Amino acid sequence: MTAAEALQTATTTLAAAGVDAPRVNAEWLLAHVLGCPRAELALRHAETLTDAQQAEWDLLISRRAERIPLQHLLGTAVFCGLEMEVNSHVLVPRPETELLAEQAWGFASELPSPTVLDFGTGSGCLAIVVAAHCPGARVLALDVSPEALAVARANAERHGVAAHIEFHEGDGRAGLPGEEAFDLVLSNPPYIPTGDLPALQTEVREHDPALALDGGADGLEFYRALAKLALPRLKPTGRLMLEVGDGQAEAVAALLAEAGWGECELLPDLNNVLRIVIASPANP
Secondary structure, three states, X not given: OEHHHHHHHHXXXXXXXXXXXXHHHHHHHHHHHXXXXXXXXXXXXXXXXXXXXXXXXXXXXXXXXXXOOHHHHHOEEEEOOEEEEOOOOOOOOOOOHHHHHHHHHHXXXXXXXXXXXXXXXXXXXXXXXXXXXXXXXXXXXXXXXHHHHHHHHHHHHHOOOHHHEEEEEOOHHHOOOOOOOEEEEEEOOXXXXXXXXXXXXXXXXXXXXXXXXXXXXXXXXXXXXXXXXXXXXXXXXXXXXXXXXOOOHHHHHHHHHHOOEEEEEEXXXXXXXXXXXXXXXXOO
């Protein structure tokens, strides 16, 4: 089978299985099998797959048709230009979260030696991007899952920032790590209402960890905790930066105001959905 034939048949198979963007998925998987950048596939359409490549290809397409996430099959996901290891213990980084990362490193990079907390670090993508862009930063990465922290540590090593990140295991709702004051607390917490979990896309519902998805009855459980816990630990000039779910920005801003926070800024993502909430402590 040639590469072109492989792409054509796989696209049909994945489309029939209900996979979004089946052609794109097939291209990523074929590039993985051939060991080349996806952009080079057009130059290799006439190439015949070896027996070993064909066997690997058939297995990958079969597993993707079973709705195993593309990133799990590749073993990595790209976030802000950095390749992150991912598996079933961590949430696959989403493109919309890159907006949170950009806001975080933009703020932190203006400070000489900021102290940053990543609440619910998962794969470590946010903590790592901030550390990579702000070499003088001290970053604390918190997660309740030891398996997720193992992935985050591996990613920090991969990108040469492990020395700048302290990893802490624990449920942040019970208290934030350390005793120092933070310049920045950022989080992409679980924000799916419990009752909405069964309706999620198969790849998310069955393969992303429930711990990273379930935000409680109304999806706001972790925002309430952060509203109370982050305020006394933030410097007067500090910021709290949060990713929120569709339609949650106003509710999160309201609960922050109720908890005593000051100015609150709401930022849209590329789809014009209010996705980021940035809060400052109230003026004394």
